[in-house]
Amino acid sequence: MEKNHIVFENLTNEIAVLRLNRPDFLNSFSHEMITDWYKSLVEFKENDNLKVLILTGTGKAFSAGGDIKALSNGEGFIGDPTEDLWSDAVKRKASLWENIQKIPLLLEEIDKPVIACLNGDAIGAGLDMALMCDLRFCADHARLGEGYIHLGLVPGDGGGYFLPKIVGESKALELLWTGERLNAEKALEIGLVDYVYEKDEVFEKAQQFAKVLCSKPQNAIRMIKRLVKNHNKVSLRNHLDMVSSHMAVVTDTHEYMALLEQMKNKRK
Incomplete structure (x- = not known):
């Protein structure tokens, strides 16, 4: 179980948790992670007994986003590691569409509540994945930021779509243009997250809220x-x-x- 890049399990009969599980790599994305993430979302969507999903990370980070080591090796952030994505721009575009971009498109189809529990830092695509959720519970020590500009990249998973809806266009541009990392207090102030709790209680608070949602019609x-x-x-x-x-x-x-x-x- 610990070797899987995604751990998907039931907390209760009605609440499921999806854990990003590459703690040694700050839960940066891998091809296996994205593939299993998508499969888990399909399972959650189709299971009528499950009412709420909590997305969180294992270890000290929520997610560092794309795997920089994989990118430097020519594999792309989340593409098939057997492919040389740097050799063909069309392949790089297709890799995004066929992998990570499937997740926001599927989330858009899910009418059940999906809660992000940021147990630690959420950077770049890691933050964007939290923005795709309905609510964000954040640990007080976490840092959040859009780091694409530091590599001369654009947000490839929908961050440029979700971020301005949450914080407004001008603040979204500022965060994307500067790559500034915010502490949890500042993130709460601008509406980037909805709740901030101490790191030892943030998951329990998210689960309590999930139980409230389960009790509603x-x-x-x-x-x-x-x-x-x-x-x-x-x-x-x-x-x-x-x-x-x-x-x-x-x-x-x-x-x-x-x-x-x-x-x-x-x-x-």
Whole structure:
């Protein structure tokens, strides 16, 4: 189990955890990691018993992002190590599309809550992967930053898409242009993370929040996520059309009927 670059397991019958598991390499990405990461997300999406996913790292870092050693060897950050990606720009583009870029595209399809628990530093693509999650719980000693500029690179996994949605365009440009690393307090101040806790309690806090989400009506949880994630992709008219459709569905479920009856009884 310890040799796997991804550890995917159930914390409870309803909460799953996905651990990045290359602690000796600060959980930098590998081809095996990305492949198993994608497979684990598919499993989480398709398992009706699982309601919430927590993404975290093993060891002292959340993730250092791309593997610089692999890049210097001509393998690319996360491509197949048997391929010489430096020899062909088309291959490098295809490597991103066929590997790491599959993860944000799949996450976009998952209506269940996904929580990032930053147990340590999250740099470059490591930070970007946390930005793809719905909420971010952060250890107080962690540092966060976009390091692409130091190698003359652009964020290849969607960081340039997610970061401005969270911190705004001007702050996103500043972070991407400078590669500045922020401490947890500053990251909380600008909205890059949602909660900061001591390193020994951050995972427990994330799990507690996951349990709260599990206790809520699941049809509503997932439809609310879909509405919020699409709020800036559709017009108000189309958004309200989606809302009316979702409302028609949730008010026709046994879950809604039971909760309505409970509320009525409380008011008697």
